[in-house]
Amino acid sequence: MGTDRRDFLIGVGALTASTAFGGRALYAQAKPRVVVIGGGPGGATAAKYLAKDSQGAIEVVLVEPKEAFTTCFHSNLYLGGFKNIADITHRYDALVSSYGIRHIRQWANAVDRDKREVVLADGSRISYDRLVLSPGIDLRYDSVPGWSKAAEEAMPHAWQAGPQTELLKRQLDAVPDGGLVVMIAPPNPFRCPPGPYERVSMMAHALKSSGRKRAKIIVIDPKETFSKQPLFQQGWERHYPGMIEWLGPKGHEGVKSVDPGMMTVTTGLGSYKACALVNVIPAQRAGRIAVEAGLTNASGYCPIHPETMKSVNDPNIAILGDASIAGDMPKSAFSANSQAKVAAMVIRGELTGARTFPARYTNTCWSMITPEDTVKVGGRYEPKLDKITAVETFISKTDESAEYRKSVQAENLGWYAGITADIFS
Numbered sequence: 030m031g032t033d034r035r036d037f038l039i040g041v042g043a044l045t046a047s048t049a050f051g052g053r054a055l056y057a058q059a060k061p062r063v064v065v066i067g068g069g070p071g072g073a074t075a076a077k078y079l080a081k082d083s084q085g086a087i088e089v090v091l092v093e094p095k096e097a098f099t100t101c102f103h104s105n106l107y108l109g110g111f112k113n114i115a116d117i118t119h120r121y122d123a124l125v126s127s128y129g130i131r132h133i134r135q136w137a138n139a140v141d142r143d144k145r146e147v148v149l150a151d152g153s154r155i156s157y158d159r160l161v162l163s164p165g166i167d168l169r170y171d172s173v174p175g176w177s178k179a180a181e182e183a184m185p186h187a188w189q190a191g192p193q194t195e196l197l198k199r200q201l202d203a204v205p206d207g208g209l210v211v212m213i214a215p216p217n218p219f220r221c222p223p224g225p226y227e228r229v230s231m232m233a234h235a236l237k238s239s240g241r242k243r244a245k246i247i248v249i250d251p252k253e254t255f256s257k258q259p260l261f262q263q264g265w266e267r268h269y270p271g272m273i274e275w276l277g278p279k280g281h282e283g284v285k286s287v288d289p290g291m292m293t294v295t296t297g298l299g300s301y302k303a304c305a306l307v308n309v310i311p312a313q314r315a316g317r318i319a320v321e322a323g324l325t326n327a328s329g330y331c332p333i334h335p336e337t338m339k340s341v342n343d344p345n346i347a348i349l350g351d352a353s354i355a356g357d358m359p360k361s362a363f364s365a366n367s368q369a370k371v372a373a374m375v376i377r378g379e380l381t382g383a384r385t386f387p388a389r390y391t392n393t394c395w396s397m398i399t400p401e402d403t404v405k406v407g408g409r410y411e412p413k414l415d416k417i418t419a420v421e422t423f424i425s426k427t428d429e430s431a432e433y434r435k436s437v438q439a440e441n442l443g444w445y446a447g448i449t450a451d452i453f454s
């Protein structure tokens with residue numbers, strides 16, 4: 030063992046003794062340690078509830094390079110002009126000061142599953158009794174011909190929030206009246222199934238409300254159908270007539286290439302030249318660290334046990350949120366938060382003997398079409414038939430009153446305030 034590791038481990042502050050043996054046996058820990066990789070809705074919620082509910086009996090370490098987290102959820106409201114970046118950005122300070130979580134501001138480079146250690150970007154290692162992995166998604170840059178990491182500066186994805194979201198907003202602001210906006214939508218399975226269509230709605234709202242109602246948005250979609258389709262399409266006709274055209278696979282026969290220099294998108298049925306804005310939302314998979322730790326299957330995501338959120342490949346690792354294969358649950362912040370509470374309960378039970386209960390999950394996804402017309406879909410879920418299975422679902426109906434739709438938007442705003450407080454404070 031090198032000095033770096035010794036220094037780092039002592040710095041973590043939970044190690045009391047050493048033995049003559051290598052690996053994690055070198056230092057005995059005063060109390061069990063859970064390392065959480067990723068401070069999004071999955072990881073930050075798990076870290077908080079592990080620390081809060083164990084009241085100091087578990088040492089919780091959160092590995093997340095950022096000092097504050099900008100949420101993808103409600104980033105479409107930022108595009109629409111209803112929120113600013115500060116409204117959707119949340120610091121980790123309260124998790125540290127209120128619950129004693131240690132926040133290590135580094136990338137985790139690897140998981141050494143045999144030794145039960147996480148290798149950090151600076152080369153130091155930290156051992157764990159249990160690992161919670163919630164790294165979100167990685168973008169498959171090669172899924173759209175001509176697009177790349179470099180090209181995202183011209184044709185942003187904004188599917189991981191932060192500078193990309195701000196770039197997309199600047200480009201939206203630059204679209205002239207009569208200009209063309211192109212969105213390339215992703216194939217299943219992807220983060221936030223209604224997200225692209227809420228985004229289109231918010232783009233149309235921003236364009237229309239700033240006097241640019243002759244602008245047009247074309248959505249090139251590889252899917253035959255999409256989430257809440259009748260609700261969105263009715264809303265688009267009602268509020269943004271002539272502004273949004275959705276093309277399923279038969280309407281374009283596939284994206285053949287994009288040219289970020291020319292801002293063109295070429296499909297099997299023709300080319301589109303955009304004014305200022307091409308939003309490329311590519312295919313996705315679990316975050317790289319999950320892939321490299323051998324926790325994904327051929328789908329690119331991580332199979333889990335529905336009773337515990339634990340990896341089917343490793344009983345010491347729970348996988349949450351977008352990186353997991355969560356059965357009927359969509360990849361949403363609400364889902365990740367719900368899954369995190371189950372995983373935290375199970376791990377606390379194992380490490381401290383605390384009582385556990387059968388896993389129960391919930392989700393609701395609200396989508397804003399206009400500030401007064403919001404729709405929702407959701408359900409309750411339980412482990413059943415070897416997966417997380419919906420036991421009750423609901424979805425908005427096309428004939429709901431304007432007054433009711435307005436109340437759904439109030440729910441949406443209340444939900445955001447509630448869930449971000451639940452995750453980050």
Ligand SMILES: Cc1cc2nc3c(=O)[nH]c(=O)nc-3n(C[C@H](O)[C@H](O)[C@H](O)COP(=O)(O)OP(=O)(O)OC[C@H]3O[C@@H](n4cnc5c(N)ncnc54)[C@H](O)[C@@H]3O)c2cc1C
Pocket residue numbers: 066067068069070071072092093094095098100101102103104105135136137138163164165166187188189220221224225228316318349350351352360361362363364365393394395
């Ligand atoms: C436009 C849009 C709108 C959305 N709207 C909604 C909505 O209205 N409601 C809803 O519920 N959901 C919504 N979502 C989905 C939601 O944002 C995601 O499902 C949610 O963020 C997933 O949480 P997560 O914890 O799995 O991953 P993430 O939120 O991606 O968090 C992962 C974190 O892990 C960190 N990380 C990754 N790898 C490492 C590593 N190796 N080492 C250290 N840290 C690492 C990252 O820095 C990141 O902070 C929306 C998404 C988009 C794109």
